[in-house]
Amino acid sequence: MIGGQRVYAVETDRAEEYYTLYFDIESGLLARIGYHWYIEGYEEVDGVLFPHRVIAGRKGGSVTYAFDEIVTNTPVSGGRFEPSGREASSH
Numbered sequence: 364m365i366g367g368q369r370v371y372a373v374e375t376d377r378a379e380e381y382y383t384l385y386f387d388i389e390s391g392l393l394a395r396i397g398y399h400w401y402i403e404g405y406e407e408v409d410g411v412l413f414p415h416r417v418i419a420g421r422k423g424g425s426v427t428y429a430f431d432e433i434v435t436n437t438p439v440s441g442g443r444f445e446p447s448g449r450e451a452s453s454h
Contacts, residue, residue, distance in 0.1 A: 370394055409435045 364370070370385040385395035392412065393402050404416035417428045 365395065365398075368394060404429075408433045411435070 365372075365385055368385075369388040371388060373384040373386065375382040383397055384393060386392065387394045390405075392405055393414075395401055399420040401418040401420070402414040402416075403418065405412045405414050407413075413430075413433045415430045415433070419426045419428070
């Protein structure tokens with residue numbers, strides 16, 4: 364149990380608790396990362412469940428990221444992920 368929610372905890376080989384992943388037992392969905400990141404509001408988009416709200420706790424408060432729209436399979440312009448000032452290699 365964490366925060367009143369029944370979860371499975373998946374620990375990493377790192378000693379720090381903020382690397383632990385917590386999955387909701389009933390849904391199987393990722394619910395928390397460590398004690399400071401909350402993942403909520405899953406909704407289906409093109410057949411895949413995406414969280415629409417991520418809350419990051421921090422000293423003195425928290426920040427909430429809310430996503431109104433999630434778009435999948437959107438074309439990305441060529442070179443978008445190339446390091447600036449370099450041309451793409453041909454191998």
